[in-house]
Amino acid sequence: MSEPVKPILPDQLVSPGVRDDRQITFARMIDGTLREIDLNSFVMTNAQTVDARLLPALVREFSVEEFVSPDLPENVVRDLIDNRYELHAKKGYVEGVRLGLSLLGISVSWQQWWQQDPMGPHNTHIVTIEIDRLVFEDSETLLDERLTNAAYRMIDAMKRWSQEIALRLAARSRGKLYTAAFPATRLVTTALPFFLDPPVVSGPMRAAVAPLSRLIIVAHAAA
Numbered sequence: 374m375s376e377p378v379k380p381i382l383p384d385q386l387v388s389p390g391v392r393d394d395r396q397i398t399f400a401r402m403i404d405g406t407l408r409e410i411d412l413n414s415f416v417m418t419n420a421q422t423v424d425a426r427l428l429p430a431l432v433r434e435f436s437v438e439e440f441v442s443p444d445l446p447e448n449v450v451r452d453l454i455d456n457r458y459e460l461h462a463k464k465g466y467v468e469g470v471r472l473g474l475s476l477l478g479i480s481v482s483w484q485q486w487w488q489q490d491p492m493g494p495h496n497t498h499i500v501t502i503e504i505d506r507l508v509f510e511d512s513e514t515l516l517d518e519r520l521t522n523a524a525y526r527m528i529d530a531m532k533r534w535s536q537e538i539a540l541r542l543a544a545r546s547r548g549k550l551y552t553a554a555f556p557a558t559r560l561v562t563t564a565l566p567f568f569l570d571p572p573v574v575s576g577p578m579r580a581a582v583a584p585l586s587r588l589i590i591v592a593h594a595a596a
Contacts, residue, residue, distance in 0.1 A: 420454040
């Protein structure tokens with residue numbers, strides 16, 4: 374014989390002052406109604422497994438909407454919710470920007486104004502970010518307009534507001550994409566802020582032919 378099902382709303386919860394047959398019957402009716410609802414779907418125990426339909430509400434509940442671009446993939450949104458406390462705690466710090474960008478699949482190199490040669494404008498810094506993985510599955514490139522927007526949004530939310538940031542985006546392709554001619558030295562392009570038009574190439578133009586799996590592109594974008 375199976376064990377009796379424990380009530381969600383036991384009779385003991387009915388206040389003694391009104392605990393009569395009518396109130397107990399009413400409580401049991403509510404208990405029966407609640408049994409038809411999966412209450413676990415309303416409780417977040419793990420952002421990685423919670424029902425995807427609840428993610429928009431959780432983004433607002435945990436105040437991470439400032440980090441979340443409208444078109445971010447679901448897995449990235451889950452990671453941001455998972456790291457919500459640390460993100461808020463590290464606002465205004467370099468480590469906060471590093472953390473936020475790492476959740477977008479981006480590595481960060483940080484250079485303060487006094488570390489630049491020649492020394493940069495006072496109270497500024499340069500952030501060079503490298504895309505480590507394909508964030509948007511339907512994208513043909515590691516670095517596209519959506520990821521660029523997401524990176525700017527994250528930096529804007531996490532940076533120290535007493536400093537301005539010059540952002541450099543670097544995409545490293547680890548797979549064999551195409552075979553093309555490009556400078557044997559590091560190829561530097563200029564784009565503001567996305568690869569919407571053919572970039573302006575600078576630097577030595579000693580060409581070589583090799584798979585793009587080793588090509589690094591740096592885009593100097595407007596802060």
